[in-house]
Amino acid sequence: MARRILTALVGAAVMGIGAHSASAGTLDDVKAKGFVQCGVNTGLAGFAAPDASGNWSGFDVDYCKAIAAAIFADGSKVKYSPTSAKERFPALQSGEVDVLARNTTWTINRDTALGFNFRPVNYYDGQGFMVRKGLNVKSALELSGAAVCVQTGTTTELNLADYFKANNLQYNPVVFEKLEEVNAAYDAGRCDVYTTDQSGLYSLRLTLSKPDDHMILPEIISKEPLGPAVRQGDDQWFDIVSWVHYALIQAEEFGVTQANVEEMKKSTNPDVQRFLGVEADSKIGTDLGLTNEWAVNIIKAVGNYGEVFDRNIGAGSPLKIERGLNALWNKGGIQYAPPVR
Amino acid sequence: MTIGVTTTPEPKSKPSGSIINDPQVRGIFYQVVTVAILVAVVYWIADNTIENLKRANIASGYGFLNGRAGFDVGQSLIAYTSDSTYGRALFVGFFNTLLVAVTGIITATIIGFIVGIGRLSHNWLIAKLSLAYVEVFRNIPPLLVIFFWYSGVLAVLPQPRESAALPFNIFLNNRGIAFPKPVFGDGSQYVFYAFVIAVIASFFMARHARKKQEATGQRFPLLWTVLGLLIGLPLLALLATGWPITFDIPVAGKFNLTGGSVIGPEFLSLFLALSFYTAAFIAEIVRAGIRGVSKGQSEAAHALGVRPGLTTRLVVVPQAMRIIIPPLTSQYLNLTKNSSLAIAIGYADLVAVGGTILNQTGQAIEVVTIWIIVYLSLSLTTSLLMNWFNARMALVER
Secondary structure: OHHHHHHHHHHHHHHHHHHHOOOOOHHHHHHHHOOEEEEEEOOEOOOEEEOOOOOEEOHHHHHHHHHHHHHHOOOOOEEEEEEOOOOHHHHHHOOOOOEEOOOOEOOHHHHOOOOEEEOOOOEEEOEEEEEEHHHOOOOHHHOOOEEEEEEOOOHHHHHHHHHHHHOOOOEEEEEEOOHHHHHHHHHOOOOOEEEEEHHHHHHHHHHOOOHHHEEEOOOOOOOEEEOOEEEOOOHHHHHHHHHHHHHHHHHHHHOOOOOOHHHHOOOOOHHHHHHOOOOOOOOOOHHHOOOOOHHHHHHHHHOOHHHHHHHHOOOOOOOOOOOHHHOEHHHOOOEOOOOOO | OOOOOOOOOOOOOOOOOOHHHOHHHHHHHHHHHHHHHHHHHHHHHHHHHHHHHHHOOOOOOOHHHHOEOOOOOOOOOOOOOOOOEHHHHHHHHHHHHHHHHHHHHHHHHHHHHHHHHHHOOOOHHHHHHHHHHHHHHHOOOHHHHHHHHHHHHHHHOOOHHHOEEEOOOEEEEOOEEEEOEEEEOOOHHHHHHHHHHHHHHHHHHHHHHHHHHHHHOOOOOHHHHHHHHHHHHHHHHHHHOOOOEEEEOOEEOOOOEEOOEEEOHHHHHHHHHHHHHHHHHHHHHHHHHHHOOOHHHHHHHHHOOOOHHHHHHHHHHHHHHHHHHHHHHHHHHHHHHHHHHHHHHOOOOHHHHHHHHHHHHOOHHHHHHHHHHHHHHHHHHHHHHHHHHHHHHOOOOO
16 A cells, blocks of 8 residues: 555656646747647637537637647647636646637736736727617616626626726626526526627627627727737747737738738749748748748638638628728728738 | 554564564654655645746735725625625625525425435325435436526526516516515614524523423423514514514616515525435435334334324434434535535636636635635534534433
């Protein structure tokens, strides 16, 4: 007995030491294991949701694929970790996932005290309210006394409390941990109002039993800059995740698409040549720890930002969300990439 | 820990030979080694955690408990707003856990005793119904029972605008049960004092009745006297002070009923699910306890002409309690711990509120430690109380 326990203890100690020294550099770890472990939503249509055969798709999922493509030239080398709002931060802190692409709002608290790094905002969102049309509510200011369904552990939950307090409105919060539970409760009539990011509301409305009976109120009560998050202390990995987003934006700006990327390599425009890594003596990718083809690989895997947006949440999807703030900077939006040079 | 005490009683024939072969010395040696390794592992885990937290720039410590919570909680027994601290939010969750555990334990015990005795009934229908109850609830995971009640409650009950009106201004809809809330006006403290006096008087009355019966064999109509005291005295006080207690009656508002008190469907379904689930186990414990009492005991009672109901109450159950109480304690602990499943249906218990705090502050290790300490103390307190009760019920040998 004593010996068996001793063996177990020593075994645990050895394994633990292994875990201690594992986090040298995320890029090396990812290359060694051969895939990117990506934290995504448990199921938010348009952003990250598995289909009937378990294949993930969505806006955030395409970011995971783009990161994998930049590293492995193969967008399928991703493993997905579906996380609830509550599970997502410990998952990233503990190193269970390499990157969190889970419509997560960038806040100062998360950037500092939680030990994360955010930089590019891949979706500018804001919090809104959805109600049943039958209630005849036209504005969020008429919601006093309502029961409000909200997901726990989100910035949404805090904005909600602040908004109702600031406007002197009463409400009764009905709080769930998982998105599916919030959906079910709202659909069953447990609450009058559903609040989350507006993009989320459009997505969730599709999953209700009678989507046409519900309307989204005009008020947007918060800024919700969503973007991928990584752990602090690994600048190289932070750079890679950031520049994957900028590459997607830059590709849209240059008009490089999934279809024409090979053709564009022959472009005479030196900016495009440099971006696609065909410039002579290029170091555009090797400085990142990747190959010079990294941008090409991303675009081959998922297309440019506009294509990713349209396919998952924009005009080409059931959600039909307008580009709005998420249009390129030269088309009336605020999506902007630093120069690739 | 009794690890390493593998001292098989070897015959201590001759004291010769080296100290290494002495089984007692070996036993101590193994224990010392085990403890040393344990301490080293615990130290190493703690050190590693602190080191990693530092490296990942994660703030740690319990200072965050004084920060403003910023979120609202649906159900609260104590005053709480989004301006309260995280610490207070944890207390809200703690009291909610306590509420569902205590009410659940009481109801589960009552249902469990009824079903357990029902299983031993000579009436075929009652016995089989009790059997079916036990087999159904005992073999379903508690989470499913909770979901069953929650979706049942939500699906069956009407929308707030079509609330079902019950007598005494009680309304039932899918936001819960709304009932009139008593408003205590000036002078209502006397009613409270009257009640306290009634309780104390009942206590002494019960002692007096027992002594009288033991001394003279005469019985005293205790139940009616106590009921009369508990209802009559406060009622008298109410009349004397001019009825200071009024009721705030729920009325239909724009979205929900406003006014009155509301018990939400989350609490209701969790409470019902835990009670019915745990009751199935308690029923089996009660049945085992009663079966464990020798048949001769009830036969002797019958021979003395004691009625069957009294036999059960005065002869069988007191002896059965000695068998029932220890496993009953584990069921109470199970119920308390199962209450953490509340998170699945959005009841704001300790785990749910703690989870929110964990996520808003990122203090995972701290919050998890608080959870562990609270549940551990709850369980230990329950065990202590039950041990005390068990000692009182134990056979007093003379």
